Amino acid sequence: MQEPTALVVRGVSKRYGPIEALHPLDLEIPNGSVFALLGSNGAGKTTFMKSVLGLVRPDAGKALILGRESSDPRSRRSVRYLPESVRFSGWATPLFVFRQVERIRRESGESDLRDASLRLGCADLLGRPFGKMSQGQIQRSAIAIAASGSPAMLFLDEPSNGLDPEGRILLRNMIRDRAAAGATVILNSHLLGEVEAVCDSAAFLREGRIAASGEIDSLLRYKGVVRIQSHSPGAVIDLLAQAGLVGTPDGPSVVVPVAGERDLRTATSLLAASEVPFTGIQLVRESLEDLFLRIISRQEGGDK
Amino acid sequence: MRTGAFFLNSMEQLARRRLVSAALVIGGLFLAFFALLCHLMASNAGNGLSSPDAALGALFLTLPSAAYLCAAFQFILGSSLLPGEISAGRAGFWAALPVSRLSVFAGFSLSCLACASGVSALLFGGIEAVTGAFFRNSPTDLPLAILAFMAWSCVLWAVVTLLSMSMNRIVAIIICFCGYGLMNFIGGLAQIAGAMPQGGPGPAFRIAGLVSGLIFPSDPPFRAMMYGLMPAGSSMEQFLAFTGAAVRPPVLLTLYSLAWSAAVIWLAWRRFSRQDLK
Numbered sequence: 001m002q003e004p005t006a007l008v009v010r011g012v013s014k015r016y017g018p019i020e021a022l023h024p025l026d027l028e029i030p031n032g033s034v035f036a037l038l039g040s041n042g043a044g045k046t047t048f049m050k051s052v053l054g055l056v057r058p059d060a061g062k063a064l065i066l067g068r069e070s071s072d073p074r075s076r077r078s079v080r081y082l083p084e085s086v087r088f089s090g091w092a093t094p095l096f097v098f099r100q101v102e103r104i105r106r107e108s109g110e111s112d113l114r115d116a117s118l119r120l121g122c123a124d125l126l127g128r129p130f131g132k133m134s135q136g137q138i139q140r141s142a143i144a145i146a147a148s149g150s151p152a153m154l155f156l157d158e159p160s161n162g163l164d165p166e167g168r169i170l171l172r173n174m175i176r177d178r179a180a181a182g183a184t185v186i187l188n189s190h191l192l193g194e195v196e197a198v199c200d201s202a203a204f205l206r207e208g209r210i211a212a213s214g215e216i217d218s219l220l221r222y223k224g225v226v227r228i229q230s231h232s233p234g235a236v237i238d239l240l241a242q243a244g245l246v247g248t249p250d251g252p253s254v255v256v257p258v259a260g261e262r263d264l265r266t267a268t269s270l271l272a273a274s275e276v277p278f279t280g281i282q283l284v285r286e287s288l289e290d291l292f293l294r295i296i297s298r299q300e301g302g303d304k
Numbered sequence: 305m306r307t308g309a310f311f312l313n314s315m316e317q318l319a320r321r322r323l324v325s326a327a328l329v330i331g332g333l334f335l336a337f338f339a340l341l342c343h344l345m346a347s348n349a350g351n352g353l354s355s356p357d358a359a360l361g362a363l364f365l366t367l368p369s370a371a372y373l374c375a376a377f378q379f380i381l382g383s384s385l386l387p388g389e390i391s392a393g394r395a396g397f398w399a400a401l402p403v404s405r406l407s408v409f410a411g412f413s414l415s416c417l418a419c420a421s422g423v424s425a426l427l428f429g430g431i432e433a434v435t436g437a438f439f440r441n442s443p444t445d446l447p448l449a450i451l452a453f454m455a456w457s458c459v460l461w462a463v464v465t466l467l468s469m470s471m472n473r474i475v476a477i478i479i480c481f482c483g484y485g486l487m488n489f490i491g492g493l494a495q496i497a498g499a500m501p502q503g504g505p506g507p508a509f510r511i512a513g514l515v516s517g518l519i520f521p522s523d524p525p526f527r528a529m530m531y532g533l534m535p536a537g538s539s540m541e542q543f544l545a546f547t548g549a550a551v552r553p554p555v556l557l558t559l560y561s562l563a564w565s566a567a568v569i570w571l572a573w574r575r576f577s578r579q580d581l582k
């Protein structure tokens with residue numbers, strides 16, 4: 001029977017000397033989701049991923065992967081990990097590394113590797129030594145090795161590193177395919193556009209703490225902005241002020257931050273009932289980048 | 305237990321390493337020169353040099369230098385395999401597989417021991433075979449030589465594994481090699497002291513030899529191996545007694561070396577098991 005929660009983290013913390021890399025963290029990631037860990041450099045994303053996988057020894061807390069404690073090697077059955085940086089021997093080929101990996105995990109065959117390589121556009125590289133590949137080719141091959149077969153969980157640490165635009169699109173498609181097949185994907189990335197395109201939920205890490213987490217859609221909607229196009233922005237601002245909404249002129253339009261759907265409904269009903277001319281109203285969803293910057297600046301401003 | 309799979313993986317990797325092929329080539333050249341030496345000695349065997357004496361002379365000249373070559377290979381290989389996997393980020397890649405850290409550690413480090421011991425065994429075995437072919441001699445105590453060889457290999461493997469996981473690789477190699485040389489020197493001094501008359505500096509050197517053998521027991525098993533491989537019945541034995549090569553060493557020291565290796569490798573494992581992997 002499949003566990004409803006792919007990953008449960010309870011109080012995991014890690015300190016490197018004087019630096020508290022992870023404050024006690026609690027997190028649950030449902031099965032089948034594509035989850036992003038976001039944060040600035042040094043926020044603790046990689047440490048978190050490695051702590052969960054047992055590569056970094058946490059000072060406290062525990063993690064359950066697919067219902068098993070992560071200290072139990074069996075918890076990593078059907079779990080794949082792509083490190084942020086791994087240097088394969090220059091003479092080794094992707095096929096050689098895959099055979100070595102499969103000698104241990106015994107979960108997929110060479111046809112699975114060929115299939116994953118085809119999807120990532122690196123099928124012709126399987127027999128080429130890593131020493132004769134570009135960084136992007138190495139990354140594509142490493143992703144193919146990690147994602148081959150039918151993993152139940154994928155931990156991808158900065159998988160877009162070194163990939164060209166085509167590679168990023170293929171990676172995005174691969175993640176979607178794996179998610180559609182029921183796999184849980186946990187992704188560390190700085191490329192927020194990529195994350196927004198494939199992830200359904202995210203956690204923002206800042207200085208080892210979770211600053212915000214949840215479904216991306218709900219996070220973005222909650223902090224939305226309405227843009228009202230009008231030749232009389234001043235009239236629009238005055239009208240909205242009656243409902244306590246603060247509009248800011250922006251050329252031939254007014255930008256109004258809304259705290260939720262209720263504010264949005266209020267603004268539209270006020271405009272519809274009034275004589276104030278407007279040519280359009282558009283709910284401007286924040287980009288993930290906006291959200292990221294806001295969360296980071298909120299934390300820096302001490303608003304916790 | 306996937307240790308076997310890791311061991312095979314690691315051996316596959318070692319088979320492709322230039323370091324291993326270079327060691328085999330150097331070992332082959334060493335044996336070729338040794339065969340030439342034996343040929344020259346055998347040609348002169350009629351000039352008052354008996355076969356056992358010639359064999360003993362050849363082995364006495366060759367085994368220590370072969371041991372230094374093997375130790376250097378062991379130190380370089382041992383310091384590069386697992387520490388290399390850790391620094392390249394591959395240890396984390398392997399440890400994220402459904403396998404215990406013990407399997408990762410055991411697979412990589414045992415393959416290192418097997419490879420280094422295999423190359424050393426080929427060299428020592430080759431030396432013994434060449435000597436046997438030219439001088440028809442047989443070793444004094446082959447089982448003891450094999451046991452001592454294993455203990456000697458284990459000591460070198462354990463110390464380089466621990467040190468290379470605790471410090472910079474080059475520093476670890478230098479410390480291991482200098483330590484090995486020093487212990488060998490002190491061991492030699494202790495043997496010479498043993499042949500000195502009572503009342504001289506003998507006892508002090510013997511105590512120094514014993515203490516150094518307890519701290520880093522690479523010398524006692526090496527001397528036991530030398531004793532086991534030397535030909536029996538040589539008239540030169542008594543002249544070489546001071547080197548320890550012709551004195552049967554206590555087996556207890558060899559067994560102590562094995563126990564010491566087990567303790568040191570346990571410390572290395574403990575360090576690896578608690579290490580944060582890249």
